[in-house]
Amino acid sequence: MPWPQEITLGNSIVEVKPNFTIVVNQEITERIxxxxxxxxxxxSGRTGIFLENGFAFKHSEIKNPSLEITYKRVGNLEINEDESYQLNIFPTKITIEATTDIGVIYALETLLQLVDNNETTYFFPEVIIKDFPRFTWRGLMIDVARHFHPVDVIKRNLDAMASVKMNVLHWHLTDDQGFRVESKTHPKLHLLGSDGFFYTQEQIKDVVKYAGDRGIRVVPEIDVPGHATAILTAYPEIGSKDTIYSIERFSGIFDPTLDPTNEKTYAFLADLFEEIAALFPDKYFHIGGDENEGKHWDENNHIQDFKRKHNLKTNHDLQTFMNIRLDTILSKLGKNLMGWEEIMTDEMPTTALIHSWKGVNEGVKPGSSLATAAKNGYNTILSNGYYVDLMQPASEHYIVDPMPKNNTLTSEERKRVLGGEATMWSELATSETLDSRLWPRTAAIAERFWSSEEIKDISSMYNRLETISFRLEELGINHIKNKAVILRNITNNQSIEALEVLTKIYEPLKIYTRNKGGTEYKTYxxxxxxxxxxxxxxxxxxVFNNLVSDYIETENSAAKNKILVFLNKWAKNQEQFSKIKVKNPILKSIEPLSKNITRISKDLIKIIETKETSKASQQSIKSQLIELEKPLVDVELAILKSLEKLSSFIFE
Amino acid sequence: MPWPQEITLGNSIVEVKPNFTIVVNQEITERIxxxxxxxxxxxSGRTGIFLENGFAFKHSEIKNPSLEITYKRVGNLEINEDESYQLNIFPTKITIEATTDIGVIYALETLLQLVDNNETTYFFPEVIIKDFPRFTWRGLMIDVARHFHPVDVIKRNLDAMASVKMNVLHWHLTDDQGFRVESKTHPKLHLLGSDGFFYTQEQIKDVVKYAGDRGIRVVPEIDVPGHATAILTAYPEIGSKDTIYSIERFSGIFDPTLDPTNEKTYAFLADLFEEIAALFPDKYFHIGGDENEGKHWDENNHIQDFKRKHNLKTNHDLQTFMNIRLDTILSKLGKNLMGWEEIMTDEMPTTALIHSWKGVNEGVKPGSSLATAAKNGYNTILSNGYYVDLMQPASEHYIVDPMPKNNTLTSEERKRVLGGEATMWSELATSETLDSRLWPRTAAIAERFWSSEEIKDISSMYNRLETISFRLEELGINHIKNKAVILRNITNNQSIEALEVLTKIYEPLKIYTRNKGGTEYKTYxxxxxxxxxxxxxxxxxxVFNNLVSDYIETENSAAKNKILVFLNKWAKNQEQFSKIKVKNPILKSIEPLSKNITRISKDLIKIIETKETSKASQQSIKSQLIELEKPLVDVELAILKSLEKLSSFIFE
Structure with missing residues (x-):
């Protein structure tokens, strides 16, 4: 995963032996x-094999290597670079051929995914793989403003990205809740706007280099003119309201906005952009530009005068006025402006890249700005449908294609759809939970960006995702292991078994329901x-949901028996939960989840086994289902619909 | 833990409420x-309480705080600084009073250890605690040469150190296997001597600051003249042999040694020490100086001539000659030289600090150099007995006291015993396993360094250690969670239950037996x-070992029944192990551990229950015990002695 473009399987295998050697036929670049x-x-870590050689050899140093790597040139970190590779696993030798050393990275990732074993050996299967990406922009946005994520968190996620062949980190560095880069020209930004949580410029450079070694571009985002409370906390003089600002602790859309009529604003941003641009070699520079409601503009007489004077009818016109000036600043720095879809207006030059994000939640057709942008001559990428922080199933993201369905785009316009970006907003994610919000679902999105559009079987995706998920642990991704950490904390180091059972059927509230209006959770x-x-x-x-669908459709007894196994497990959960001797307030708040699922499971088992389908028991199940629908402790029951279906079927 | 010097418990409690507030009566220093x-x-994380205020207030900002902090001055990072504090938890208010802000840190750690709960609330108990350390040097040495440990690994361990009131990080930065600091004066050191794994100078400064914010001093070690292969890989011209050096991949004592007769060596070290010294504000600078066998000196005619010319009879004399010159260099930089005990000679000035490390393994009385050093006028610290990498039980470290037993030291001499350092050599520890080698045992050593010498009850220590161990997870220490990661990798994401059972009775081979002669494991x-x-x-x-001792002593049936519970668990293990469907070579190598423990457990159960103590069954058990004694896959059975005792008792 992502599934390669072309696979030809052979019948043989190639054993991994301690004398496994790699030879590189060209210069061993840092990337290689x-x-x-x-x-x-x-x-070695995966197989326990004590490899004799810990490093790749140059061509001249060794004969008959196990793996021979050939590439033509160093890959550039830019759009439409050649990332293809061919991987041949023959009984005599494994070879990797690629145009660029970036292709080599991907070939090695594919090769690692192919490690297999029997009881006596580890081996690679004989295969020929020809592979290349469908889209050139396969991004992940990480928001480090709402919660700060230190360098090691970013690095391990860059490793994870590379392992699923993603190639853009979009770094959302600023927002109302924090300004996260050291600024030497305007040090108050990080000193007053970050609570001490920011990246030094050397750390930024380190991350950019780390990403580049993995074939990953890094696009910075400085979000203006809205989402700018942290900036204004440091420099209130460029705000649209004469007030004292302070770092925002809640989530949502806030009023503090830069003043687009103030020349100081442009002087400030020109300095800042120059400084930030120097840290990021990438061609693109993201200026945000989203969700500016202009309330402080409406309240400011000077700004109202300015609009009239310049014949700017709406606040959107005023923002466009600003964006054009920002585009000029960025052009001088050799950068292409990129922004959320709000930046697309008649005046915006087509060198800009439009980042399509709005959808049902914003009252528009999902990702509709994408086709418009392509038609209007802009390069564009899609994020609507890829908001992994909203806790939707992987399947929902997987079916979203960056290329609009049934579109009327010309082939030229289609080329402007560069790809997409998963977005990880972190209002509800700390560094301890970020990975479990990102992974493994982002791998399914990565497959959508890389593989053929024909690869879309959901159940195949879920099967492969399980393996990928487990393998991400090898890279330090903590999505699996940190669950137990949280549960141990909740039980105060008592048994976590009963809670683990619950985590396998309960899911966090989805979309924006966990943190309604952004006022339930603060950053701390x-x-x-x-x-x-x-x-x-x-x-x-x-698994249970599939079983229930299967059973209702076919009434096969195998499915029925497996359903009963699950129900029996849940029926015993409250007994298990009761074994947690010393309770605490958190446990008390969770206990109803356990009690409720135990009760309905016991009742359903009894009904299924005795076929006792009286009105009374039907009524009891019905009222229990209504109870189960109510969210508790910010989670919802992921088997609720199946329980409903199963009940209806039983009482039919 | 560490146990405070003076505790007066009250009867009341102080509830933790959402409006919990902290006021600081003095300046809120960065440390505070x-x-x-x-x-x-x-x-908040531990209790799930949504605290309304995420930051401490200044005195003027709030009335009636929940916690009031008072301190007199900013603490200095030097030996014999005042680290004491008084913590009063009264129903009306919690107060912390300390001389320095370092004492405040420790008071807050103590307060966090006191968080308790019932079913409805979290609370602190009413108590008065007066506390101060027994020793001023409470160190941990981390070796980042044999395996590199990135900044985040060091930082989380600094947090863990602070949580058990340790105050010195001794950073073993160089060895045969790597030179881990960026050098601007001699860049080949990190470019050729580190495989790319080194700290930049900015990272060093960041760590030093991070440590200082936690009251922790950082002492760098540049190990010379031996343990210097990495240095010589970069600068062979200052070596004692005319050869090409390359980074060492094995462990042990190696021959490459700096040339103490070459003026270039001193010019090089003067530059390097000046550069390193500037990064570390601490007064002490560790030059290593251990395990130089002088083989390359013996082979070098020029060096032999030099010895004769300068009337240096032994290689140790020659090393002393070198150390005196290094002391001069360090004196000019305002630093006190510190070194492993080999540096102690008649000529070494008493400004040097002697680091006592040798013991039984080196054929001397454990830590004997410590008393000698104190008598000879040196400040000194103890590490013998605190080598946590050797995988000995916490109890063995815990009973070692930095102050020699039955010593004849005068009170002046006793004052020179500053404390001790746990040492974490990392030949066998990567960043994934380092924490589980360090913790929780290092917390027991921390208690030895801080608490009264009267605090030495082993079973109380183990009880409290279990809690500390679990709480270290809160700081990101991965000693618990990474076990499952390793086991999942071994089972290829199948059930790890059977393996977990085994990890609770098997321990890694101890002392130096896992990596005999340093030749079984390479760095990679x-x-x-x-x-x-x-x-x-x-x-x-x-637990089992205690039960068996108890049972044999008292023959009580409760102990017997608990022993049977354990035996039954192990008797079932092979059945559980067999459920791992797809085996691989690693699993096959582990399987005998499971089979053996299952077999002997079944046999013992049968014998205990049927009292069938025939010669044949006695012989069978005996031969099984002999089999169990043989180490397999680098582990040993930690219940072996108890099984032997139990068998003898049964067949008595």
């Missing part, structure tokens, strides 16, 4: 060195709660 | 800001093996 060394460590609220141990795609729920 | 903010996050060998999932103080073994 990092990739081959990491490959050898992961191969606890994210060590039961909902934080839960994830989208609760594992038992996926 | 970091400590109070982290305190609030941890309190896999450390994802079963032995890496195992730890010292295997949890079931501790």
């Amino acid at each position: 060195e990092v990739a081959t060394t990491k490959f050898l460590r992961r191969l 609220s606890p994210f060590t709660l039961f909902a934080d141990a839960c994830t989208a795609d609760a594992s038992d729920a996926i | 800001e970091v400590a109070t903010t982290k305190f609030l996050r941890r309190l 060998s896999p450390f994802t093996l079963f032995a890496d999932a195992c730890t010292a103080d295997a949890s079931d073994a501790i």
